[in-house]
Amino acid sequence: xxxxSTHGFSTRAIxxxxxxxxxxxxTVIPISVxxxxxxxxxxxxxxxxxxxxxxxxxxxxxxxxxAIEGGERGLAFASGLAATTAVFxxxxxxxxxxxxxxxxYGGTFRLLERVFKPWGLKAKYTDDSSxxxxxxxxxxxxxxxxxxxxxxxxxxxxxxxxxxxxxKKAGALLAVDNTFASPYLQQPIALGADIVVHSxxxxxxxxxxxxxxxxxxxxxxxxxxxxxxxxxxxxPGPFDCYLTLRGIKTMAVRMDRHCSNAGDLAEWLTAQPQxxxxxxxxxxxxxxxxxxxxxxxxxxxxxSLQLHGGAEAARRFLTRTRLFSxxxxxxxxxxxxxxxxxxxxxxxxxxxxxxxxxxxxxxxLSVGIEDVDDLRADLLAALQ
Numbered sequence: 456x457x458x459x460s461t462h463g464f465s466t467r468a469i470x471x472x473x474x475x476x477x478x479x480x481x482t483v484i485p486i487s488v489x490x491x492x493x494x495x496x497x498x499x500x501x502x503x504x505x506x507x508x509x510x511x512x513x514x515x516x517x518x519x520x521x522a523i524e525g526g527e528r529g530l531a532f533a534s535g536l537a538a539t540t541a542v543f544x545x546x547x548x549x550x551x552x553x554x555x556x557x558x559x560y561g562g563t564f565r566l567l568e569r570v571f572k573p574w575g576l577k578a579k580y581t582d583d584s585s586x587x588x589x590x591x592x593x594x595x596x597x598x599x600x601x602x603x604x605x606x607x608x609x610x611x612x613x614x615x616x617x618x619x620x621x622x623k624k625a626g627a628l629l630a631v632d633n634t635f636a637s638p639y640l641q642q643p644i645a646l647g648a649d650i651v652v653h654s655x656x657x658x659x660x661x662x663x664x665x666x667x668x669x670x671x672x673x674x675x676x677x678x679x680x681x682x683x684x685x686x687x688x689x690x691p692g693p694f695d696c697y698l699t700l701r702g703i704k705t706m707a708v709r710m711d712r713h714c715s716n717a718g719d720l721a722e723w724l725t726a727q728p729q730x731x732x733x734x735x736x737x738x739x740x741x742x743x744x745x746x747x748x749x750x751x752x753x754x755x756x757x758x759s760l761q762l763h764g765g766a767e768a769a770r771r772f773l774t775r776t777r778l779f780s781x782x783x784x785x786x787x788x789x790x791x792x793x794x795x796x797x798x799x800x801x802x803x804x805x806x807x808x809x810x811x812x813x814x815x816x817x818x819x820l821s822v823g824i825e826d827v828d829d830l831r832a833d834l835l836a837a838l839q
Contacts, residue, residue: 472518535654549575612743619647657786
């Protein structure tokens with residue numbers, strides 16, 4: 456056994472599912488590229504038959520994902536949306552209801568509205584993301600409650616334990632998209648969630664060089680998700696799995712720097728005359744700060760902001776940063792600036808998006824691990 460559950464987070468991240476290779480002694484898990492596996496006789500094999508169904512490098516990643524999220528089973532997918540699709544498809548049926556907070560990643564909203572609605576799934580969204588807000592939407596048909604915390608892109612904080620209670624009373628499952636927080640900062644299963652989903656593209660991979668997804672939860676609960684993983688086939692390749700494992704090893708030290716940089720910059724941004732509003736869970740003014748302090752180890756690396764001057768000011772700012780690259784995605788070592796209205800949340804109809812507060816003036820920062828003085832100087836130059 457390469458780890459045990461009593462080990463600390465970083466020890467699990469580096470060792471879980473990753474013993475030295477028994478045949479060669481290789482310390483790092485090999486990238487197993489074979490698409491097929493030779494059998495001694497029909498059905499007599501060493502645990503692997505065909506790489507869509509299972510691969511040694513992927514198995515190592517899945518073991519590690521379960522260990523760092525505190526789940527019994529981890530399943531790796533080709534993208535975060537493939538992981539999300541697997542949860543909806545494997546655990547729900549036409550006629551079932553999903554409840555979600557209105558502030559939601561655009562890709563998840565698009566999936567619910569344009570892929571699963573025609574299939575027969577009903578999705579309802581609440582602007583009130585408190586216990587009462589979710590409790591008010593629950594019906595006997597509610598089978599899944601889906602939340603993000605912090606949310607994308609307005610960084611609202613949802614009380615996982617309270618919403619888990621709502622789901623439990625309704626006989627529904629609670630799934631938490633833990634992408635923005637990362638397993639290092641937040642452990643939804645320990646707080647009562649049934650399922651955790653990730654875009655491993657973000658903080659888990661951490662270097663903007665791999666796309667992937669993950670589902671973590673109880674072994675029996677995830678049986679149908681595992682079946683769908685094989686039947687649907689949206690699996691990551693072995694090199695993607697290797698890169699994700701490599702990223703996970705340094706997650707703790709990266710997250711500490713993401714959080715300290717973002718905390719410094721959020722505080723500094725609130726004092727800039729050009730800035731109208733800063734969304735960051737660590738600020739004393741943030742209404743979810745007390746919950747975040749209770750359920751997160753630190754406040755994360757994401758900041759959203761509004762400038763005085765709205766959309767026009769935002770457009771100027773977005774083209775003037777030098778260290779913050781104007782790009783989709785988040786969670787890499789390098790800093791990124793994003794315009795949710797035209798990028799990550801463009802798939803949400805304008806009227807709905809703006810009613811939720813994602814207007815053309817909103818800017819989202821993924822704060823990297825560069826020297827914070829350089830990042831501050833970059834933002835200052837862009838603001839002026």
